[in-house]
Amino acid sequence: MAPRLLAGRNVRSTPSSGVGRTAPPWTILAVFIAPAFLLYTVFLVWPLVQALFFSFFEWKGTARGAFVGFDNFGVLINRFPLNEQLPNAFWHNWIFFFGTMAIQVALGLLFAVLLQRKRRGKQFFRTTFVLPFMISALVVGYIWGLILNPTFGPFNAMLKSIGLENLARPWLGDPATAFPVVILVNVWYWLGFPMLLFAAGLAAIPEDYAEAARVDGASSWQVFKHVTFPLLTPVFGTVAILTFIRSFNVFGLVWALAGVDGGPAGATDVLGLLFYRTAFQGGVDAFGVASALAVVMFITIFGVSMIARWWFGRIEEGLA
Amino acid sequence: MTFTRGMATNTQAKRKEKAASAAIAVLLWTYAAIVIAPLLLIVFNSMRPSREIFKDPIALPSAINFDSYIKAWNEANFSDYFVNSVTITTASVVLATSVSVLAAYALGRYTFRGSGFLSVFFLSGLLLPFRLAILPLFILLDNLGLVDTRTGLILVYAATGVPFSVFILSAFFRQLPDELNEAARIDGAGEFTIFGRVMLPLVRPGLATVAVFQFVPLWNDFFFPLVLLRSTDKWTLPVGMTRFFGEFQTDWSTLFAGIIITTLPLVILFLVATKQIIAGLTAGIGKM
Numbered sequence: 001m002a003p004r005l006l007a008g009r010n011v012r013s014t015p016s017s018g019v020g021r022t023a024p025p026w027t028i029l030a031v032f033i034a035p036a037f038l039l040y041t042v043f044l045v046w047p048l049v050q051a052l053f054f055s056f057f058e059w060k061g062t063a064r065g066a067f068v069g070f071d072n073f074g075v076l077i078n079r080f081p082l083n084e085q086l087p088n089a090f091w092h093n094w095i096f097f098f099g100t101m102a103i104q105v106a107l108g109l110l111f112a113v114l115l116q117r118k119r120r121g122k123q124f125f126r127t128t129f130v131l132p133f134m135i136s137a138l139v140v141g142y143i144w145g146l147i148l149n150p151t152f153g154p155f156n157a158m159l160k161s162i163g164l165e166n167l168a169r170p171w172l173g174d175p176a177t178a179f180p181v182v183i184l185v186n187v188w189y190w191l192g193f194p195m196l197l198f199a200a201g202l203a204a205i206p207e208d209y210a211e212a213a214r215v216d217g218a219s220s221w222q223v224f225k226h227v228t229f230p231l232l233t234p235v236f237g238t239v240a241i242l243t244f245i246r247s248f249n250v251f252g253l254v255w256a257l258a259g260v261d262g263g264p265a266g267a268t269d270v271l272g273l274l275f276y277r278t279a280f281q282g283g284v285d286a287f288g289v290a291s292a293l294a295v296v297m298f299i300t301i302f303g304v305s306m307i308a309r310w311w312f313g314r315i316e317e318g319l320a
Numbered sequence: 321m322t323f324t325r326g327m328a329t330n331t332q333a334k335r336k337e338k339a340a341s342a343a344i345a346v347l348l349w350t351y352a353a354i355v356i357a358p359l360l361l362i363v364f365n366s367m368r369p370s371r372e373i374f375k376d377p378i379a380l381p382s383a384i385n386f387d388s389y390i391k392a393w394n395e396a397n398f399s400d401y402f403v404n405s406v407t408i409t410t411a412s413v414v415l416a417t418s419v420s421v422l423a424a425y426a427l428g429r430y431t432f433r434g435s436g437f438l439s440v441f442f443l444s445g446l447l448l449p450f451r452l453a454i455l456p457l458f459i460l461l462d463n464l465g466l467v468d469t470r471t472g473l474i475l476v477y478a479a480t481g482v483p484f485s486v487f488i489l490s491a492f493f494r495q496l497p498d499e500l501n502e503a504a505r506i507d508g509a510g511e512f513t514i515f516g517r518v519m520l521p522l523v524r525p526g527l528a529t530v531a532v533f534q535f536v537p538l539w540n541d542f543f544f545p546l547v548l549l550r551s552t553d554k555w556t557l558p559v560g561m562t563r564f565f566g567e568f569q570t571d572w573s574t575l576f577a578g579i580i581i582t583t584l585p586l587v588i589l590f591l592v593a594t595k596q597i598i599a600g601l602t603a604g605i606g607k608m
Contacts, residue, residue: 021498023430024511032515033438036423036482039415040445043457043479048448050456062459111351114344121348127594128352131359134590134597135583136540138558142565143579146572147358154361154377161378188354193601200602241447249449252542252558256565272451279455280547287455294452301449 051298054291060284072292075285082278082289088266089274090300092179096270097247099183100190104243105236107187108194113224115195116202126199130192137189141256144185148172172257175267182257182268189253190246194239201235202228230319237312241305248301251276271297366576373572388577396568398581400553401560404470408545408556409538411474416481417531421523424486425515428493429501439490445483451543458547468550476544481534488603492526493519532593533600539586557582 023029055072058065076082111129115122132140147155150170159168171181205228213223251272254262260277262269275297279290365373366388367381392398427439457476458467466472496519504514542558549555552563561582568574590597 021430021501023432026432028511029426029430029432032422032426035419036442036486037438039419039475039479040442040482043460043476044445044448044450044453044482045441047453047456047460048450051453054456062462107351111348114348118344118348125348125352126598127591128355130598130601131587131590132355133601134536134586136542136558136561138540138542138561139579139582142561142575143358143362146575147361152374152377152572157377196598196601245447245449249451251451255542255562275452291455294455298449298452302447305447 048298051291051294054287055295057288058285059287059291062287068288072285072288073296075289076292076296079289085266085269085274086293089262089269089271092262092268092270093248093250095179096183096186096250097244099180100186100247101240101243103183103187104191104194105239108191108239109198109232111191111195112198112202115199126192126196129195132189133192135189136252137250138252138256140185140189141253144181144188145172145257148181173264175264178258178264178267182254185257186250186253190243194243197235197239198232201232205231233312233316233319237308237316240312241308244308245301245305248272248297362576362579366573366580368573370571370573386577388571388573389581391571391574392564392578392581396564396574396578397552397555397560398557398564398578401555401557402581404554405539405556408470408473408477409535411470412477412481412538413531413534415474415478416485416534417527419478420482420485420530421489421520421527422515423482424489425493425519427486428490429496429519442483442486445480446487450480454543454547461548467548468554470549470554473545473548476548477538477541481530481538484600484603485530485534488530488600489523489526492523496522528593529596529599532589532596535589536586536597 054064056067056069058068058071076086111125115125118125135143147153148171150156150173155171156168159165169177172178209227209231210223213227218226249272250270254268254270254273258264258268260273260281262273271293275290275293278293279286282289361378364379364381365377367383367385368379369385369387372379372382393402423438423442427435427442461467461472461476464472466475500518500522501514504518509517540558541556542561545556545559546562549559552560555563561578564578565575568578
């Protein structure tokens with residue numbers, strides 16, 4: 001098994017030390033490593049570190065002013081409308097995560113289990129279910145925006161044609177339905193991915209385990225509950241962490257479905273959109289305030305994924 | 321399934337199994353329909369004039385007609401967007417894969433001072449939310465004169481590809497047997513010859529996985545070009561989409577054609593290279 005990427009203990013295997021594995025001199029190593037190291041450090045890691053630094057300064061446009069300590073963070077909490085939009089968007093990202101997660105895990109695991117046993121059509125279903133994941137989030141948003149259009153949209157037309165006319169509504173225009181619809185569209189978009197991860201996890205479980213339990217008289221359901229399910233813990237961890245990161249990065253999908261303001265009336269606003277608006281549609285001090293927001297988002301995303309990683313690692317150890 | 325306990329239970333079990341597999345088929349087909357129906361609808365409506373779509377949004381095209389594609393391509397700048405997307409994505413993938421395969425070789429084959437740190441340093445990139453670096457990145461590119469250039473975007477994109485590529489490719493290098501280096505060294509080959517002549521050809525499947533898998537998120541990305549590119553003639557397909565949807569909002573036929581032009585290359589890539597993309601998506605979780 002390859003080293004685990006996200007959840008659980010790292011089983012990274014270090015190269016064995018044969019004659020062929022004696023490291024060449026550092027100058028040669030540097031030639032191999034430097035290009036990737038520089039590209040990655042200069043254009044991603046260093047700017048990310050700088051974002052923290054930026055948040056402690058006063059900004060006038062793109063010109064850096066004096067050190068102001070935590071003032072930019074104060075603006076985030078106190079200045080209208082940020083003081084209302086920030087908790088609103090933050091809350092939405094959490095709902096987005098939990099909503100997506102609940103449906104994804106249930107359906108993704110179900111389809112993975114069903115397809116594992118199936119012989120005919122396995123390839124077709126797997127390819128079909130993953131297909132939406134290949135489309136741009138923005139395009140997925142636009143596609144569903146057209147389908148759910150209140151006047152000319154095919155979805156309401158379909159409801160009408162099967163006699164459910166009274167269910168037709170402006171799905172994305174009504175604050176009550178807009179955000180649940182965004183989450184469902186997202187599930188349509190992502191579902192194939194957790195399904196693939198669960199399928200890979202299922203395939204990695206040796207057949208003997210289930211066989212042994214069956215010989216002992218366990219039913220299919222008991223095998224699933226007591227053997228398969230616990231062995232999938234690391235996959236649950238990975239699915240949860242990746243879904244969390246993606247949920248807090250969501251941007252294009254909501255932009256296309258609900259616009260840059262996350263309408264109607266902020267009902268679908270998320271941190272990604274708020275960050276964009278703060279940085280590029282804000283006032284003269286936008287860079288400082290947006291950097292403070294970036295720091296808050298970074299701590300949330302990275303902090304929660306690290307805690308989750310540690311937590312799933314512990315569960316897994318408890319099971320071993 | 322279960323041990324037979326007499327004929328009666330046997331036929332009963334068989335009937336039960338048949339009902340179960342029918343239920344499974346219904347479930348799978350229903351979800352397949354939910355995935356496919358919206359996509360088919362787009363394909364059909366892209367070939368129908370807008371006024372017909374408005375009259376009846378769910379119908380088959382009366383004739384095969386590509387007028388809306390020609391309109392999207394010529395009038396809505398999709399020719400520019402498409403070429404930009406191809407150029408920027410391809411250049412980024414080539415650059416990221418080239419630098420990553422070098423680093424992955426050193427990290428996958430050898431242990432040396434700092435190799436553990438470097439591996440973790442590259443690996444951590446898989447979890448970092450890099451979009452949050454956009455403001456410092458903007459200032460950096462501005463200082464280098466690279467804002468609103470394709471080169472600037474390519475450098476950023478290539479950098480985002482490094483963590484995943486190094487991760488996958490070093491796993492490939494690690495699996496190659498030691499004897500290869502030994503034999504080559506005895507023959508007097510230098511490190512670069514061993515890499516280029518012996519190792520590189522053996523990790524070709526890894527290169528394919530990495531290259532194909534990076535293509536998808538870069539082709540689809542919307543955030544970086546939205547911020548880093550100003551001139552519309554440099555825009556990629558996703559950013560172009562935002563302008564397109566404003567200008568053509570009453571011309572659904574063209575909108576649908578634009579969606580297809582943007583999406584089709586990736587659908588084809590996915591169908592041709594399903595294996596590589598699935599391997600990329602499930603990297604690190606056992607085997608499929």
